[in-house]
Amino acid sequence: MGRIRTPGRxxxxxxxRTVKGLRKQALGSRGEALAAAFLEDAGLVVLERNFRCPxxxxxxxxxxxxxxxxxxxxxxxxxxLGSPLEAxxxxxxxxxxxxxxxxxxxxxxxxxxxRIDALGIIxxxxxxxxxxxxxxxxx
Numbered sequence: 001m002g003r004i005r006t007p008g009r010x011x012x013x014x015x016x017r018t019v020k021g022l023r024k025q026a027l028g029s030r031g032e033a034l035a036a037a038f039l040e041d042a043g044l045v046v047l048e049r050n051f052r053c054p055x056x057x058x059x060x061x062x063x064x065x066x067x068x069x070x071x072x073x074x075x076x077x078x079x080x081l082g083s084p085l086e087a088x089x090x091x092x093x094x095x096x097x098x099x100x101x102x103x104x105x106x107x108x109x110x111x112x113x114x115r116i117d118a119l120g121i122i123x124x125x126x127x128x129x130x131x132x133x134x135x136x137x138x139x
Contacts, residue, residue: 031075068111075121084120
């Protein structure tokens with residue numbers, strides 16, 4: 001499936017391109033891998049990636065001392081469409097809070113504190129990270 005035929009022209013399928021042509025899911029997976037490494041370099045311990053349940057998914061769950069950190073990762077190819085962090089809305093934060101409660105209820109370990117971080121990544125022209133610990137979204 002490397003090529004897609006259209007009347008009068010041939011073009012390469014997105015699945016065969018580099019970062020510019022990464023499919024949305026592949027771009028997200030790449031961003032989450034970069035985010036996990038970034039967080040570990042910052043001293044956090046990644047406990048789990050891609051926790052899924054019927055209510056949704058948590059991208060990264062980490063520990064920062066005795067704090068459970070739920071990290072929402074947003075990756076964009078370029079900054080042309082704005083900051084990736086603009087995609088973290090009040091509704092998204094409410095969903096993350098609910099999912100965090102579900103995850104915490106299934107843990108044997110006790111976490112006296114929790115927080116939600118957002119980590120935006122822009123891939124081109126070079127990888128840039130935008131980390132917002134304990135994110136709060138204005139109305």
